[in-house]
Amino acid sequence: MSLLLMVFAQLIITADDTPHPLAAPRVTSLTNDTVKYTVPDEHFAVLKRGDITAVIVDNAAVDNEFAPGHKAGYNGVAVLKHAQRDENLFVPSFSGLNYEHIHDGTLAVEREKFEPRVAPMELRIIDEHTVELYQPPSPNWKLESCGRYHILEDGTIEYTFECIPRAETFSQGYIGLFWASYIHEPEDKAIHFIGRKQDTNERPHWIEGITPKHGVESTHPPHRRLFDPVIDPKFPLTLVNHPSTYEATEAWYYGVSHGMAFVPMFRPRDQIWLAQSPTGGGANNPAWDFQWFIPDYKVGEAYGFVMRAGYLPTTEREEIIKGTKEHRISLGKE
Secondary structure, three states, rough: OOOHHHHHHHHHHHHHOOOOOOOOOOOOOOOOOOOOOOOOOOOEEEEEOOOOOEEEEEOEEEOOOOOOOOOOOOOEEEEEEEOOOOOOOEEEOOOOEEEEEEEEEOOOHHOOHHHHOOOEEEEEEEEEEEEEEOOOOOOOOEEEEEEEEEEEOOEEEEEEEEEEEOOOOOOEEEEEEEEEEEEEEOOOOOOOEEEOOOOOOOOEEEEEEOOOOOOOEEOOOOOOOOOOOOOOOOOOOOOOOOOOOOOEEEEEEEEEEOOOEEEEEEHHHOOOOEEEEEEOOOOOOOOOEEEEEEEEOOOOEEEEEEEEEEEEEOOHHHHHHHHHHHHHHHHOOO
């Protein structure tokens, strides 16, 4: 073999060995065979740590003292409470950090717009502070997934999502996924994030994100994103494909409700898009959301991201910044 061919062959091998930038951390029972779990008879689990109580549900209905009036079809954190506020942050019949949409930017999503809501899920108990929601390959998209909810010592929820596409069902070469958090009647519907106008050299600054109505200027892409999804003009999930004029230069945001702050924080490397709706959970109930795109996916490979959600007894920006600093630094190092 000539020297040139040897070098070219080595380049191919090196390229093939390079991990995908969104490769799964391999911590859930989907990707790590050493993870031990039990499957309870109930469709919910209560996590308590520090000042926080969180009730995690699969997508079955739950109506009891822990999650009263919770409807079927909404998974994730049905209830989030703090020692200083006993009322649920989220709309009681819905949930937060709710895995909601799978798509590829085409009208194929119309077969079932809310596939994660309706496809069977299994609640898995890992330990007293950790549960998972496992979903076998979904009926249409054939995406297998597992979301881990782990409550940290200070009450912050760490959410790790991992998935494996089991078939080439995503026709445009990428996987699109979406999560929603339905906030119960906050005084302020806005989300607050650091960003700037897209395609400018503005200095990043705090932006009060308020969209005029559902599906208008609804998503804020990350700064220096590596990928822009191609989406059909008639795509029906309007929170996905209607970007605002802003981009987020830091991977976190917060919203305030009844004297408390809800603070989703992301790893910058995961390229999360912020999203919102003023009426996603009803006329007075905004949705504070996010979405994620996996470009250049391969069948059988595992992908994942890690985020944290803080719930703090303050609405003061400086206190929110201080109270989440260590988490944001930690996520930035991963």
